[in-house]
């Protein structure tokens with residue numbers, strides 16, 4: 001499908017593996033490693049893009065070190081993800097002119113219509129070479145984003161996702177097909193990507209310890225308040241590991257006291273301890289956290305997902321063909 005044409009380094013004949021732009025986690029090293037392993041990762045630019053040019057220069061250096069040849073227009077074989085509510089478009093455009101990239105990923109705007117200007121400007125400076133990905137959480141949002149921007153890819157983010165997402169949305173099992181049907185009814189064909197996967201990070205030991213993600217994680221605004229982040233639009237909330245900060249807020253403890261305790265914990269440990277259920281520091285993660293049992297390299301994760309997805313899709317294609325008495329083809333597999 002289109003993904004392989006636009007991102008030719010993706011492993012051929014395997015499902016496309018994509019890492020979302022996880023703030024403070026999917027930075028230059030993980031982004032470049034994912035491409036080198038045959039996947040596509042989005043460097044997390046977040047809401048403060050003042051370091052974007054430097055981070056992109058670091059990616060370029062890592063590709064050079066790995067002797068990875070860039071395309072003719074020197075475009076980096078990576079994406080960049082923004083939290084649009086705080087990101088400065090002009091600073092972004094300057095950085096992307098210096099270091100063009102294959103794709104950008106938008107999320108969390110103040111108003112959906114802000115995406116139109118971002119889409120138009122990035123398409124203009126890149127001569128349409130930088131593809132536009134937009135993460136959405138409801139059917140209405142998907143239809144409006146398509147009307148405003150006609151993105152190249154829609155990322156569908158279900159309610160179990162880690163980090164921030166719309167307060168009100170369905171789980172991925174129903175959300176993905178409902179958005180697919182709504183677009184199909186309007187004759188719109190845009191690749192859909194389901195958001196998922198949590199990997200790596202300073203708090204990875206805590207992620208390994210946590211089980212039963214529907215209970216061990218919860219959406220709450222206190223995680224941001226404790227960190228002093230106040231800019232997220234009202235319609236968003238962040239899902240993280242339930243910890244002392246979360247339980248204090250649930251009991252109605254004063255939020256200034258909660259923040260002071262959070263800051264004290266951060267200062268005491270220098271950020272090396274205090275994550276996880278018994279700590280106070282924010283550990284963003286989705287309900288899939290219970291499935292993460294081992295620390296693995298980006299390469300191992302990309303290859304494992306490719307293998308498992310190929311197997312499952314291959315088996316389902318064979319079952320489907322068998323029920324209709326047709327010879328087994330690669331129908332489902334080729335849709336990836």
Ligand SMILES: Cc1cc2nc3c(=O)[nH]c(=O)nc-3n(C[C@H](O)[C@H](O)[C@H](O)COP(=O)(O)O)c2cc1C
Nearest residue numbers: 020021022023107161162163195196197198284286
């Ligand atoms: C630690 C963390 C940081 C994240 N940061 C961002 C971000 O900067 N921009 C963004 O669009 N999404 C961000 N997300 C959300 C992801 O795009 C995606 O929706 C989520 O990882 C999918 O959920 P899952 O990994 O729990 O299955 C973040 C998620 C996590 C867990």
